[in-house]
Amino acid sequence: MLDGYMDRLKDKMEVSGYIPRAALMKILKTMDFLVNFDNNTLLNSPSKLIDYAIVNKPVLNIGRDFDAQKVHRFLMGDYTDSMALPNPEQYHISNVSKQFLDLI
Secondary structure, three states, rough: OOOOHHHHHHHHOOOOOOOOHHHHHHHHHHHHHHHHOOOOOOOOOOHHHHHHHHHHHHHHHHOOOOOHHHHHHHOOOOOOOOOOOHHHHHOOOHHHHHHHHHHH
16 A cells, blocks of 8 residues: 555655664654554553644544545645544653542
């Protein structure tokens, strides 16, 4: 699916294997936007979305309802269809630990 874009975008698009989180956060901050391949479930939210929210970059969500025009708009710098992300502060350890203490 990405081959045609990779040929056209050359060094503007990169697909890679595993990158350790600390190194990844530095890399994500340099990107124009991020791509999330949706797990297509409402039961859980992947932790990578928290990382995406921390770096504060627009996110193109690719799910079952694939929309080529949406991808094209992102590639042209139009991020109006950017994925809504959670507030990363709600996952900060001090807030999470407080929630556990509140349960007691």
